[in-house]
Each structure stands twice: as structure tokens, then as C-alpha cells.
Amino acid sequence: MAAVEQQADKYSSIARLFERIGSISEEQLLTLLKQLLGDNFAIQMFKLILEMTEDQRNILLDKLEGMALEPGKIDRRGYSRKPCLMSVDYTIQNRDYRSFILDISAFGIFIETKNLFPPGQEIKMRFTVPTHPKPFKLTGKIVWCGSQGIGVKFKYLTRYQLDIIKAFSEKMAEVYEIIS
Numbered sequence: 001m002a003a004v005e006q007q008a009d010k011y012s013s014i015a016r017l018f019e020r021i022g023s024i025s026e027e028q029l030l031t032l033l034k035q036l037l038g039d040n041f042a043i044q045m046f047k048l049i050l051e052m053t054e055d056q057r058n059i060l061l062d063k064l065e066g067m068a069l070e071p072g073k074i075d076r077r078g079y080s081r082k083p084c085l086m087s088v089d090y091t092i093q094n095r096d097y098r099s100f101i102l103d104i105s106a107f108g109i110f111i112e113t114k115n116l117f118p119p120g121q122e123i124k125m126r127f128t129v130p131t132h133p134k135p136f137k138l139t140g141k142i143v144w145c146g147s148q149g150i151g152v153k154f155k156y157l158t159r160y161q162l163d164i165i166k167a168f169s170e171k172m173a174e175v176y177e178i179i180s
Contacts, residue, residue: 093121
């Protein structure tokens, strides 16, 4: 009987996963895959390619070559994103919040939150990048909102701020000591 219950639990969790995956945007799905696979993302793609039929490989090749011809089509941001866990204080419509940045690029950040905010709203943020001692005070615009958080595009970065965030987001994984 335990084997039957285990099988039922397995199918129940698979059904729930299918439901959840089917309800999130492609961008969120890609972010999830990158978080789950980390540095193994390309390796997993290579494994999938080996399992594809010749027709599927040709379709994929056509799509990838088409994307290469259209600048910014693969990643609209144009900058590397770095998974991270950084505290952020932010204000939306004169209400203060505190949460965590889960990834950052010179384009913007992803903030973990259960609050739903409509895209287009202005957001004021304060956070510190581990490689820079002074906090950033930036303004941005919410570009998308999902069940796990919000995507924020920076409105304006000085050249100095851009260089610091870009350098941090493009560095390989490092371990930083947290000083309280």
C-alpha cells in the first residue's frame, strides 16, 4: 500500500508543478531555470540538444541564428545578471518596504516580494553592493510583477554607478563576508 501512496504523491506533485510552470511567464520560467541550474544551464541545454531529433535541432538552430541577427533579442537587458541576496529598502507610493534583491544587472534588479504592484509605477530604492561601501539611492520603474517579486528597470544611473553595478554583476561567483 505504501508504494501506491508514494506513486500517488509523485503524480500529485508532478501535476502541481505542471500547473505552476504553466501559469508563470516565460521570463520567470527562464529565471527559475537559471536559478535551479546555475552554472550547469549550458550543460543541460547541450544534453537536451543531444536528445533532440534532427528536425528539432534545425528549428532551434534557425531560432538561435535569427536571434543573433536581432541585437538584444536573447536578453533585452544587454547586461549580465548576477544572482545575489542583497537587502533593499524601497518606497512605492509613499509606502516603505524592505526585502531582498535576488538578481542585479546594470539594467535593473529583481526584488523578492509577495506584494503585487502594477507595472509602470515608480520605485525609490536604497541598497548596498558588496563591492562598494556606500549605499545606492536609485529610482526605477516596475516593468513586471509576478508571484515571486518585481522586475525593476533603473531610471537613471550615473556613469560611476553604472560601472560599479556592471563590474559587480559581471564578476564570477565570489563569497563575501557580511559585516554587521
